[in-house]
């Protein structure tokens with residue numbers, strides 16, 4: 001093979017469903033995407049569980065986008081026991097995890113720290129067809145499967161807003177509350193990333209139900 005050829009010179013299997021294709025002539029690196037959506041085979045059972053969660057949701061049809069993004073067996077969440085600043089679409093595992101998080105983590109901690117409940121969860125998005133920001137070779141984010149949610153603030157019953165970007169690095173009750181929320185959320189979600197993780201998470205917590213396991 002002559003120097004300078006754009007022919008494919010290597011195909012490496014990195015993990016199930018992920019193929020890295022290298023081409024001669026840096027910086028031309030083509031990446032064939034990506035891990036499969038982390039939707040369990042028993043999504044029917046998941047949807048049954050979701051029906052008893054108390055969440056206000058609507059099932060949505062399966063869809064795919066170019067590049068490997070998409071969703072099947074998902075829902076649009078409009079709220080439930082806690083209000084949302086805006087609807088979001090979610091994989092069923094993410095939706096059931098959110099319900100568990102709200103009931104078992106968020107509200108007990110709000111009662112403990114503030115003597116009141118969280119009335120509204122503010123988020124900045126779930127579905128987004130994009131790679132992970134820190135990943136080499138363009139591995140898709142769990143956001144690409146609506147399997148991740150970025151939460152930016154919690155609004156208490158008295159109307160006070162605890163914003164993660166403002167309170168996380170403080171030393172008062174808001175910071176203690178948020179730290180406890182992140183730590184205990186790790187028992188519900190597969191991945192919890194806080195503002196401590198990197199600059200891209202300075203203003204929110206990232207929760208996802210993907211195959212990785214990380215709390216940072």
Ligand SMILES: [Zn+2]
Pocket residue numbers: 143148149150205206207
């Ligand atoms: Zn995120």
